[in-house]
Amino acid sequence: MxxxxxxxxxxxxxTPQSSSAEESDGGKKNDGHLGCMELSVPGFQGxxxxxxxxxxxxxxxxxxxxxxxxxxxxxxxxxxxxxxGTNVNSSLFVSGQTEQxxxxxxxxxxKPMKGREEQGAREWPHNECPVLDSDHIHxxxxxxxxxxxxxxxxxxxxxxxxxxxxxxxxxVHAYGNIGENVQAMMNAQSDNxxxxxxxxxxxxxxxxxxxxxxxxxxxxxxxSSSSNLGNEVTNSRPFCxxxxxxxxxxxxxxxKRQLGNPSQYVPTMLSTCSxxxxxxxxxxxxxxxxxxxxxxxxxxxxxxxxxSMKLEVDSVDLASVTSNHYLETRKNFSSVxxxxxxxxxxxxxxxxxxxxxxxxxxxxxxxxxxxxxxLTLQTRRNINSEQVDSCExxxxxxxxxxxxxxxxxxFDEGCKxxxxxxxxxxxxxxxxxxxxxxCDESCACQGCLNRPEYEDTVFETRQQIESRNPLAFAPxxxxxxxxxxxTPSSGKHKRGCNCKKSMCQKKYCECYQANVGCSSAxxxxxxxxxxxxxxxxxxxxxxxxxxxxxxxxxxxxLEHKLGAVVAKKDSLGLELHDxxxxxxxxxxxxxxxxxxxxxxxxxxxxxxxxxxxxGFTVPSSHVKALRTPKNFDSNDIFQxxxxxxxxxxxxxxxxxxxxxxxxxxxxxxxxxxxxESSKGKDLTSFSRLQLCPRTGHIPSGGSPHRNSSLITPxxxxxxxxxxxxxxxDGRLYDILEDDM
DNA sequence: GAGTTTGAAACT
DNA sequence: CAGTTTCAAACTC
Numbered sequence: 022m023x024x025x026x027x028x029x030x031x032x033x034x035x036t037p038q039s040s041s042a043e044e045s046d047g048g049k050k051n052d053g054h055l056g057c058m059e060l061s062v063p064g065f066q067g068x069x070x071x072x073x074x075x076x077x078x079x080x081x082x083x084x085x086x087x088x089x090x091x092x093x094x095x096x097x098x099x100x101x102x103x104x105x106g107t108n109v110n111s112s113l114f115v116s117g118q119t120e121q122x123x124x125x126x127x128x129x130x131x132k133p134m135k136g137r138e139e140q141g142a143r144e145w146p147h148n149e150c151p152v153l154d155s156d157h158i159h160x161x162x163x164x165x166x167x168x169x170x171x172x173x174x175x176x177x178x179x180x181x182x183x184x185x186x187x188x189x190x191x192x193v194h195a196y197g198n199i200g201e202n203v204q205a206m207m208n209a210q211s212d213n214x215x216x217x218x219x220x221x222x223x224x225x226x227x228x229x230x231x232x233x234x235x236x237x238x239x240x241x242x243x244x245s246s247s248s249n250l251g252n253e254v255t256n257s258r259p260f261c262x263x264x265x266x267x268x269x270x271x272x273x274x275x276x277k278r279q280l281g282n283p284s285q286y287v288p289t290m291l292s293t294c295s296x297x298x299x300x301x302x303x304x305x306x307x308x309x310x311x312x313x314x315x316x317x318x319x320x321x322x323x324x325x326x327x328x329s330m331k332l333e334v335d336s337v338d339l340a341s342v343t344s345n346h347y348l349e350t351r352k353n354f355s356s357v358x359x360x361x362x363x364x365x366x367x368x369x370x371x372x373x374x375x376x377x378x379x380x381x382x383x384x385x386x387x388x389x390x391x392x393x394x395x396l397t398l399q400t401r402r403n404i405n406s407e408q409v410d411s412c413e414x415x416x417x418x419x420x421x422x423x424x425x426x427x428x429x430x431x432f433d434e435g436c437k438x439x440x441x442x443x444x445x446x447x448x449x450x451x452x453x454x455x456x457x458x459x460c461d462e463s464c465a466c467q468g469c470l471n472r473p474e475y476e477d478t479v480f481e482t483r484q485q486i487e488s489r490n491p492l493a494f495a496p497x498x499x500x501x502x503x504x505x506x507x508t509p510s511s512g513k514h515k516r517g518c519n520c521k522k523s524m525c526q527k528k529y530c531e532c533y534q535a536n537v538g539c540s541s542a543x544x545x546x547x548x549x550x551x552x553x554x555x556x557x558x559x560x561x562x563x564x565x566x567x568x569x570x571x572x573x574x575x576x577x578x579l580e581h582k583l584g585a586v587v588a589k590k591d592s593l594g595l596e597l598h599d600x601x602x603x604x605x606x607x608x609x610x611x612x613x614x615x616x617x618x619x620x621x622x623x624x625x626x627x628x629x630x631x632x633x634x635x636g637f638t639v640p641s642s643h644v645k646a647l648r649t650p651k652n653f654d655s656n657d658i659f660q661x662x663x664x665x666x667x668x669x670x671x672x673x674x675x676x677x678x679x680x681x682x683x684x685x686x687x688x689x690x691x692x693x694x695x696x697e698s699s700k701g702k703d704l705t706s707f708s709r710l711q712l713c714p715r716t717g718h719i720p721s722g723g724s725p726h727r728n729s730s731l732i733t734p735x736x737x738x739x740x741x742x743x744x745x746x747x748x749x750d751g752r753l754y755d756i757l758e759d760d761m
Numbered sequence: 762g763a764g765t766t767t768g769a770a771a772c773t
Numbered sequence: 774c775a776g777t778t779t780c781a782a783a784c785t786c
Contacts, residue, residue: 441781449770450780489771519768528783529767 438464446471447482449493454479457494498535517542525550
């Protein structure tokens with residue numbers, strides 16, 4: 022077959038067509054090689070890039086003799102075909118630039134190849150064979166063409182978006198020799214690639230399991246053959262002195278990938294350290310776990326909750342080479358994130374100070390033992406599986422031997438791991454999916470689609486589930502008053518359990534698993550829940566529940582108000598939009614101009630945003646660290662924004678101190694900073710972030726004072742107001758209105 | 762590690 | 774909405 026290039030050929034997308042049969046049987050397993058195709062491009066001599074995913078154009082292939090063999094492989098699941106045309110995973114990307122007159126490269130042949138079975142590739146199945154017609158082979162020369170072609174997803178993801186930098190190969194000519202040309206590309210395209218990197222990150226910043234930066238775009242990774250970039254570069258700089266828990270103690274270890282090996286790269290883990298032993302520390306192999314649907318159980322943060330989120334700063338890599346500015350901002354972000362201690366438990370988010378200050382939640386927390394880690398790709402791949410163990414080791418160092426644990430135990434003390442075999446991790450059976458996190462390498466799931474590359478599938482599936490049950494992803498556990506679980510009624514399973522045989526004494530029981538007592542909502546038989554029997558959930562519990570509901574209603578309104586305040590701030594000239602390129606943000610805080618992404622932002626909120634954990638505080642030193650001119654010498658806007666944020670934080674603390682004699686955690690202002698400094702348009706996420714991202718309201722687990730503290734930042738202009746005034750709902754709103 | 766039990770989720 | 778089936782985690786051996 023013969024297809025025409027457009028004159029401004031840049032990207033070619035080959036999209037296999039789904040068949041009705043596949044859709045009817047729920048998708049075929051297409052593990053392994055699907056087939057090979059031969060792309061013949063008369064007159065073409067140069068480099069093409071291919072990949073089966075939009076972020077996986079990692080095969081830089083020379084075109085010789087006018088032809089290029091392209092293998093479709095590594096499809097993990099036939100579902101890729103079910104949504105063919107919209108699911109980028111079913112696409113093959115070929116992009117390139119000819120060294121010759123494009124007019125001469127006006128057509129190419131694409132045909133299935135045979136005879137590759139012996140190489141591990143099987144012939145493209147009849148019903149899986151891509152339909153090689155103009156409808157399914159798209160010569161995406163520009164965004165609009167791509168958009169119009171059925172590759173909407175790809176377009177939406179921004180790879181062909183006009184505002185994004187050109188593809189990495191665009192504008193690079195005459196590279197008959199890959200090595201040399203790659204170098205030329207690196208040199209010539211560094212800025213573009215930087216933008217590409219950033220843009221991709223903006224689009225896919227959470228392509229990994231949780232809140233973290235995506236891997237380096239494979240398009241960039243491809244260029245790793247560049248020789249003079251093969252040297253390992255490490256950038257590390259403390260943001261402040263490290264003195265245990267008193268200060269930020271932040272180091273950011275930035276290691277550029279080992280470019281000498283295309284298959285290897287060295288991710289940068291966000292480093293936090295409490296020691297000065299080494300500037301290269303990854304004391305927190307668990308990354309950062311943030312709560313999703315999890316129950317904020319401060320008494321026993323053993324991951325009994327249902328969700329966790331990891332926050333990981335990925336490699337800066339080329340950023341360190343091509344954009345010091347970006348690196349700097351990445352560091353800044355890291356310093357922010359550094360505040361957030363690992364939470365292998367309950368998906369909670371901890372402030373370090375809180376942890377060390379005798380928090381009950383510290384048990385599974387990873388010790389800040391400095392560890393020099395030169396992370397290779399394999400290391401990276403093993404991180405998720407190792408991190409838990411590492412954490413465990415840290416926790417037990419010196420005194421305890423690592424003990425063998427069941428998978429569930431690991432689950433409990435780390436982030437989630439599932440073992441789904443049939444559901445592709447797209448049903449609530451899957452704890453990862455249910456918790457709103459991607460599965461990762463540490464999961465033992467099969468045919469998993471709950472992965473970043475299937476983000477849209479995940480999103481759609483989630484929507485389907487939510488359409489059936491809007492509360493499907495809502496937190497199962499209603500938080501307790503003041504974050505403590507002193508009584509059976511202080512926390513409860515929203516829907517209640519239905520145990521018949523386990524008597525709510527085993528983890529079969531969701532209440533027991535969440536360390537909450539059974540309640541009137543439970544239909545369990547013979548309840549013997551040690552956290553509280555159903556029978557014990559009496560009048561007191563009902564009253565408290567009623568109070569919580571009232572406060573949640575209030576909180577919903579507060580969230581709205583707060584969003585308006587943020588909008589006001591935005592209108593005052595905080596050019597938050599620009600900050601997206603200055604500060605690598607957790608992509609959940611990103612916004613997109615695309616309408617679809619606005620929907621996704623909700624998903625991201627659902628997926629990533631943390632709840633304010635008990636005991637979370639923002640040490641003033643952290644604020645100082647973030648204000649350090651060194652960190653922000655090129656970003657006054659961000660500095661200003663951060664100032665706002667952390668002023669709010671400190672005010673929260675003050676208010677908490679005044680309003681509640683108990684150790685009241687303030688909310689993760691760090692993340693507020695992140696949110697603020699991200700695009701201001703995502704106000705929904707912003708407000709949700711600051712309040713209760715999971716439910717969109719202030720978490721029920723908070724005293725009235727606590728609730729007050731949530732909105733007190735707005736009242737910072739009038740710090741003289743008596744916090745007690747906030748106890749009155751009406752007064753609360755009055756003050757809000759006044760301040761606005 | 763394999764098999765069983767359990768209860769939530771999904772399905773009808 | 775209730776009953777049944779499916780599923781994966783929890784548990785047992």
